[in-house]
Amino acid sequence: MKPLLATLLPLLTHALQNLIIDTDLFSDVDDAGALLLACTTPDISLLAVNVNYPSSYSALAASAILAHYGQATTPVGATRPLTDEAFFDGWTFALGEYASKGAWDAVGLYRRALAGSRDGVVVVSIGFLDNLSGLLNSTADEHSPLSGPELIAAKVSELVVMGGAYPAGYEYNFWGGNASLAAHVVNSWEGRIVFAGYELGVDVMTGARLMAEGPPGDPVRAAYTYYTYNTSRPSWDLLTVLYAMHGLGDVFEYGNPGGYNRVAANGSNVWVDDDSVRNQHWLRLKVSEEEAAAELERRLLEGAWSAVRKTASRDNQTPDL
Ligand SMILES: *[C@@H]1O[C@H](CO)[C@@H](O)[C@H](O)[C@H]1NC(C)=O
Ligand SMILES: *[C@@H]1O[C@H](CO)[C@@H](O)[C@H](O)[C@H]1NC(C)=O
Ligand SMILES: *[C@@H]1O[C@H](CO)[C@@H](O)[C@H](O)[C@H]1NC(C)=O
Ligand SMILES: *[C@@H]1O[C@H](CO)[C@@H](O)[C@H](O)[C@H]1NC(C)=O
Numbered sequence: 001m002k003p004l005l006a007t008l009l010p011l012l013t014h015a016l017q018n019l020i021i022d023t024d025l026f027s028d029v030d031d032a033g034a035l036l037l038a039c040t041t042p043d044i045s046l047l048a049v050n051v052n053y054p055s056s057y058s059a060l061a062a063s064a065i066l067a068h069y070g071q072a073t074t075p076v077g078a079t080r081p082l083t084d085e086a087f088f089d090g091w092t093f094a095l096g097e098y099a100s101k102g103a104w105d106a107v108g109l110y111r112r113a114l115a116g117s118r119d120g121v122v123v124v125s126i127g128f129l130d131n132l133s134g135l136l137n138s139t140a141d142e143h144s145p146l147s148g149p150e151l152i153a154a155k156v157s158e159l160v161v162m163g164g165a166y167p168a169g170y171e172y173n174f175w176g177g178n179a180s181l182a183a184h185v186v187n188s189w190e191g192r193i194v195f196a197g198y199e200l201g202v203d204v205m206t207g208a209r210l211m212a213e214g215p216p217g218d219p220v221r222a223a224y225t226y227y228t229y230n231t232s233r234p235s236w237d238l239l240t241v242l243y244a245m246h247g248l249g250d251v252f253e254y255g256n257p258g259g260y261n262r263v264a265a266n267g268s269n270v271w272v273d274d275d276s277v278r279n280q281h282w283l284r285l286k287v288s289e290e291e292a293a294a295e296l297e298r299r300l301l302e303g304a305w306s307a308v309r310k311t312a313s314r315d316n317q318t319p320d321l
């Protein structure tokens, strides 16, 4: 038998990976799958979720998903002003009981979450970059005396962005929001930044197993069913969050040794070769698209069922008096 301390020590010293997710949970369902992964993967601490699409339904859906996977205390932020534009209408209607949760101001939530965290936070952007632009331009407030760039330098270890195409292209997340703000964030970010491009996820098709074998009451399974009519979807955001949680692992490699990304005012991007710049990368798959899909499906199913097991064991507990 190991001495108790030797058994406990790895647990005590093993730090959780802090994550903030910025999502356009609205027009595609892979954002929902990405939240499932982030909520149910062990050793991940989800500090905050910001929604960069202004529909109030998006913020409600994010709250519903977080609550389902036992992350009801994770604050949700939203861009303002909120609209009542509907997309996942049936879905949010079905999950309306979680709707009472208020959404934070997105930039305020970034500042609060970063100020309150130790360093080493990974920020994952799987939608538009408007709120990150707001964070970069933010100044001292009640959360922190630091400016946006100072707060980022102190707390953020890496920004992981689903956007663009590599080595060059014209992709939705950069042009579909405010393209000049996407350019502002990418072109002026000083820390480490890693990109997941259009080509990375477009042929990695997931959702089929979650829909066929997932728990009946799972909200993300329901979202996939509503959105895709039972067919699989590309996995841009899932892959981006997988990298943000676990790094390159066995699934990814960097597509470039050096250089940096440049986003034009219209949202198109191009990789600029420059061996003197070493803190920017774009991702490539190290495995086949089928293998990457199988790994994501396995994680989606495992995560979805783990939430059911947790609820069941909670319900079976004898109350402690
Ligand atoms: C981001 O979020 C803030 C706060 O919700 C909002 O006021 C702003 O319009 C958004 N965009 C930018 C660029 O700050
Ligand atoms: C944000 O900062 C950039 C760079 O300093 C500046 O060009 C831009 O005008 C600012 N945007 C806003 C909305 O203040
Ligand atoms: C994009 O953001 C800039 C800076 O806040 C603003 O001046 C411009 O009007 C915005 N463009 C659109 C299309 O909203
Ligand atoms: C999707 O699958 C479910 C469950 O098998 C079924 O009830 C539903 O009709 C299917 N929908 C479509 C559009 O095929």
Ligand SMILES: *[C@@H]1O[C@H](CO)[C@@H](O)[C@H](O)[C@H]1NC(C)=O
Binding pocket: 170, 264, 265, 266, 267, 268
């Ligand atoms: C966007 O702007 C860049 C730089 O000005 C230009 O090279 C590119 O052709 C434009 N792309 C689109 C799709 O308009």
